[in-house]
Amino acid sequence: MLARPLVLCLLAAAATFSACAKAGNGAAGTFTPRTKDTLTVATAQIPDPGFWYGTFAHPTGGFEYGLARALAKRFGLKRIKVVQVPFHELVRGHLGGADLALSDITITDERAEHLDFSTSYLEAPPAIVVHPGTEVADVKAARDLRWVVQHDTTLKEALEEQIEPRTKPLVFERQSEKLAAFEDGRAEAMLLDLPIALAYARESPRKFAVAAQLPSEAELGVALPSGSDNVEAVDSAIRSLQAEDEIDRLARRWLHANIEEGSAEDIPVLRTDE
Amino acid sequence: MTAALIEISSPKGAPYEFLVVFAVLLLGPVVFRRAGIPGIIGLLVGGYAIGPHGLSLIGAGNNTLPDLGQLGLLYLMFAAGVEIDLNLLMRYRRSAITFGLLTFILPFALGALVGFALGWEAPAALLLGSLLASHTLITYPAIKEAGLAADPAVATAVGSTVLTDTLALVVLAVVAGSVGGHKSSANVAVQIVVGMGVLTAFSLYALPKLAGWAFRFLGTERSVRYIVAITAFLSAATVAELFGIEGIVGAFFAGLGMNRLVPNEGQLMDRIEFFGGAVFIPVFLVSVGLILNPSVMVKGETLGLAGLFILACLGGKQLAALISARLFGFSRAQSGLLFSLSAAQAAATLAATVIGFQLGLFSSAVVNAVLVLILVSVLASTIAGTRAAARAAMPDGPRPLGKRVVVGVLDPEHALGALTIARRIARADGGVVHPLLVVPESAPFAPKPALQRLSEVVAAADVDGQVMTIVDRSVLHGALRVGRAQEATLVLVAEPGPEPAGEQPWEADGAQGGAAGGDGGRAPRPVAPGASSGRDEAPAPPVALVRGNATRLGAVRVRLDDEELAPDSLAAELARRVSSGAAQRLEQDHTDWAELLAPGDVTFVSSELGETLAKLPGAGEGLVVSTVAEWLIREESAGDEDAPDTPGDVRAV
Numbered sequence: 011m012l013a014r015p016l017v018l019c020l021l022a023a024a025a026t027f028s029a030c031a032k033a034g035n036g037a038a039g040t041f042t043p044r045t046k047d048t049l050t051v052a053t054a055q056i057p058d059p060g061f062w063y064g065t066f067a068h069p070t071g072g073f074e075y076g077l078a079r080a081l082a083k084r085f086g087l088k089r090i091k092v093v094q095v096p097f098h099e100l101v102r103g104h105l106g107g108a109d110l111a112l113s114d115i116t117i118t119d120e121r122a123e124h125l126d127f128s129t130s131y132l133e134a135p136p137a138i139v140v141h142p143g144t145e146v147a148d149v150k151a152a153r154d155l156r157w158v159v160q161h162d163t164t165l166k167e168a169l170e171e172q173i174e175p176r177t178k179p180l181v182f183e184r185q186s187e188k189l190a191a192f193e194d195g196r197a198e199a200m201l202l203d204l205p206i207a208l209a210y211a212r213e214s215p216r217k218f219a220v221a222a223q224l225p226s227e228a229e230l231g232v233a234l235p236s237g238s239d240n241v242e243a244v245d246s247a248i249r250s251l252q253a254e255d256e257i258d259r260l261a262r263r264w265l266h267a268n269i270e271e272g273s274a275e276d277i278p279v280l281r282t283d284e
Numbered sequence: 285m286t287a288a289l290i291e292i293s294s295p296k297g298a299p300y301e302f303l304v305v306f307a308v309l310l311l312g313p314v315v316f317r318r319a320g321i322p323g324i325i326g327l328l329v330g331g332y333a334i335g336p337h338g339l340s341l342i343g344a345g346n347n348t349l350p351d352l353g354q355l356g357l358l359y360l361m362f363a364a365g366v367e368i369d370l371n372l373l374m375r376y377r378r379s380a381i382t383f384g385l386l387t388f389i390l391p392f393a394l395g396a397l398v399g400f401a402l403g404w405e406a407p408a409a410l411l412l413g414s415l416l417a418s419h420t421l422i423t424y425p426a427i428k429e430a431g432l433a434a435d436p437a438v439a440t441a442v443g444s445t446v447l448t449d450t451l452a453l454v455v456l457a458v459v460a461g462s463v464g465g466h467k468s469s470a471n472v473a474v475q476i477v478v479g480m481g482v483l484t485a486f487s488l489y490a491l492p493k494l495a496g497w498a499f500r501f502l503g504t505e506r507s508v509r510y511i512v513a514i515t516a517f518l519s520a521a522t523v524a525e526l527f528g529i530e531g532i533v534g535a536f537f538a539g540l541g542m543n544r545l546v547p548n549e550g551q552l553m554d555r556i557e558f559f560g561g562a563v564f565i566p567v568f569l570v571s572v573g574l575i576l577n578p579s580v581m582v583k584g585e586t587l588g589l590a591g592l593f594i595l596a597c598l599g600g601k602q603l604a605a606l607i608s609a610r611l612f613g614f615s616r617a618q619s620g621l622l623f624s625l626s627a628a629q630a631a632a633t634l635a636a637t638v639i640g641f642q643l644g645l646f647s648s649a650v651v652n653a654v655l656v657l658i659l660v661s662v663l664a665s666t667i668a669g670t671r672a673a674a675r676a677a678m679p680d681g682p683r684p685l686g687k688r689v690v691v692g693v694l695d696p697e698h699a700l701g702a703l704t705i706a707r708r709i710a711r712a713d714g715g716v717v718h719p720l721l722v723v724p725e726s727a728p729f730a731p732k733p734a735l736q737r738l739s740e741v742v743a744a745a746d747v748d749g750q751v752m753t754i755v756d757r758s759v760l761h762g763a764l765r766v767g768r769a770q771e772a773t774l775v776l777v778a779e780p781g782p783e784p785a786g787e788q789p790w791e792a793d794g795a796q797g798g799a800a801g802g803d804g805g806r807a808p809r810p811v812a813p814g815a816s817s818g819r820d821e822a823p824a825p826p827v828a829l830v831r832g833n834a835t836r837l838g839a840v841r842v843r844l845d846d847e848e849l850a851p852d853s854l855a856a857e858l859a860r861r862v863s864s865g866a867a868q869r870l871e872q873d874h875t876d877w878a879e880l881l882a883p884g885d886v887t888f889v890s891s892e893l894g895e896t897l898a899k900l901p902g903a904g905e906g907l908v909v910s911t912v913a914e915w916l917i918r919e920e921s922a923g924d925e926d927a928p929d930t931p932g933d934v935r936a937v
Contacts, residue, residue: 037402037404037646038408038644242648245648249641250645251644
């Protein structure tokens with residue numbers, strides 16, 4: 011009585027199984043690197059305090075470098091190769107042949123048109139960075155400052171929409187140019203992602219002070235080429251690293267260690283909805 | 285000008301997000317049910333529609349809905365534990381355990397086999413097996429509605445749920461514990477074993493005691509009782525997470541621990557179901573829908589995975605149902621009922637899948653494949669349930685004695701003993717107690733203070749039931765009327781304290797004599813459970829009188845003759861439930877009657893002996909339960925002929 015349904019079930023199972031087995035997809039997705047045994051990572055700037063240390067040829071540490079190593083280990087890849095790609099190129103989907111980009115990239119719908127993002131790995135609200143001694147009591151005081159900002163970043167949008175400065179801000183293509191303008195006094199304030207801002211303030215307290223953070227749900231994510239088959243695998247890997255506390259450990263080592271004199275929670279949130 | 289005066293911005297913020305979510309809660313199930321598709325699917329699809337893969341009304345970075353969904357997930361598992369009928373598991377333990385093991389092991393083995401064959405790592409393959417092995421009793425309400433709740437196959441499947449879900453969650457705990465951190469396998473094993481031990485002790489031993497205490501001392505207000513229940517499962521989830529075990533395991537265990545305290549038809553369960561069904565669980569389902577991605581779902585790979593999951597799950601469940609039906613001599617229709625009740629995948633499956641996704645064990649393709657499985661399993665079990673219910677024979681036999689107990693009370697100060705007995709009887713059958721305040725027709729009586737006092741006594745007796753009021757000529761008559769209206773399985777009457785002299789106030793006006801009336805010439809006989817009136821009307825519920833006011837039950841004794849102790853007699857049945865079958869039988873010539881009234885001791889006697897005991901010094905310290913004389917019921921019922929609003933004659937055999 012059961013023979014016919016059983017045979018049908020077994021046949022169906024065999025057909026489905028062979029289809030799935032051909033796809034070769036693990037439960038958490040399968041990562042296929044562009045170069046055998048190598049994870050190729052694109053980033054805009056090294057060194058980048060807290061996130062990348064060393065050089066492109068020989069990165070030595072940092073939160074995102076640690077994350078790249080953890081991803082490579084999870085995917086069973088032996089080597090990491092880092093390539094430099096300008097930030098405005100990265101957010102337009104040009105990864106310079108890399109498998110993925112780790113470069114403080116905030117997840118936005120606009121960028122998602124050119125890139126695929128993993129689930130977020132770090133919260134990164136915009137932070138107001140000023141010279142030590144400069145007070146920013148409220149958004150009105152912030153508006154009166156001379157600002158510098160980088161082109162094609164979410165920070166530029168935040169400055170224009172939330173702060174609305176009275177004088178036109180200086181705009182640069184590169185982070186290094188922005189930093190130079192701030193350091194030589196052409197600008198009094200700039201926005202940085204909070205973890206980066208805290209890292210700068212920790213490493214150069216005479217040059218940088220974090221005055222406030224802006225209300226935001228901005229988060230950083232791993233960027234992959236649009237339509238990449240590796241999204242599932244990277245996404246699962248990030249969730250796995252979060253569940254295993256690996257990302258917390260990296261943040262404590264490379265970011266929280268930098269912010270022990272003032273955690274993110276201690277930085278006041280500037281109300282911008284008045 | 286106008287633009288300067290009125291500034292309208294695009295909707296955003298928490299109120300807007302909640303509006304969007306509640307619109308889905310409102311419309312999702314309604315629209316899908318109209319199309320003949322279960323409402324759960326409407327919530328999942330609604331979640332997709334508002335999520336990042338749909339209209340993006342709730343963005344990818346939103347944390348409010350996932351956080352609320354997390355609470356809903358814990359709530360879902362707590363509700364699953366608290367709703368399980370442990371009584372059925374006990375009554376049909378042999379078949380329930382056998383079927384529970386089969387319906388767990390077969391899909392588990394097939395699921396794990398599929399995972400391993402696809403080259404998955406062991407944790408993912410085992411988790412897949414466990415999530416296919418659990419089940420949710422989605423079709424139970426419909427089968428219950430069809431009058432098949434007492435069918436042995438239905439009871440077997442319902443009873444087995446506790447086993448399958450517990451085993452599935454234990455596998456989840458082991459898998460989740462083994463994938464996190466950098467500990468050795470031995471450390472992980474020790475941590476999980478110790479954690480499960482602590483969690484079991486906390487949830488099944490400490491929590492019921494703490495909650496029972498809270499119900500008694502804090503729980504006169506409904507909201508307080510509800511908050512106690514919420515706190516209970518959150519505390520168990522926290523204890524679980526202290527040991528690295530997923531919170532849902534703690535929530536489920538908390539449900540099992542609180543099971544006896546929260547009767548299925550009680551007020552607290554009603555509230556748990558209401559808030560769970562209206563908000564928390566639907567919000568969880570909507571939050572799961574956010575992950576749903578049709579572009580992933582329609583991929584050949586996802587559908588292939590779904591096909592394998594469906595074959596492994598439904599094939600294993602069907603095989604388990606067929607083997608069990610053969611082992612226990614169930615009919616084909618009953619085998620269909622077993623399959624229908626055990627095939628539906630929802631609560632535990634979804635919970636384990638979401639945890640697997642959060643741990644990075646499963647990709648969104650696997651999650652979407654599981655969602656397809658849930659859809660197919662719900663539809664398959666619904667169809668199988670409808671067909672099997674149409675073919676299955678209606679089971680006979682009365683409802684358990686403690687399923688619905690009405691306790692008639694005239695004086696709240698003397699209600700504690702009867703409520704305590706009622707609670708014990710109801711818990712034995714997983715039933716509910718309805719306290720009833722009977723306000724005398726003639727007495728100048730303000731019911732509100734008495735009702736308030738009775739509510740306090742009800743809470744002190746740890747009873748979870750709706751306190752009702754009726755104006756009637758006597759407590760017995762009032763309790764009988766309400767008992768019939770409520771389809772009670774038992775009516776207990778709390779005897780008021782002794783009056784100094786003259787007429788007992790609880791007796792019927794005009795009734796000649798009474799249960800305590802002392803007409804020893806007419807020997808009363810116990811009324812058997814489910815005894816019929818002798819006509820074609822609905823059977824009158826059996827009635828017993830409780831004297832005394834003790835809160836704790838001590839030794840249980842019976843002092844009845846052989847005829848009264850017949851297996852189907854009310855007194856014998858009551859004594860068995862109250863004493864768990866260990867009642868001490870007193871000899872006929874027992875002379876040390878004072879001993880029978882030791883505080884907390886319960887003595888089951890016939891009516892006239894109850895009257896004798898009540899006159900002894902110290903009466904009231906112990907509890908005396910006597911069956912109400914049938915002639916008294918007849919006298920009470922005879923008065924109904926003059927009262928057109930009564931529900932009908934109450935006649936005893």
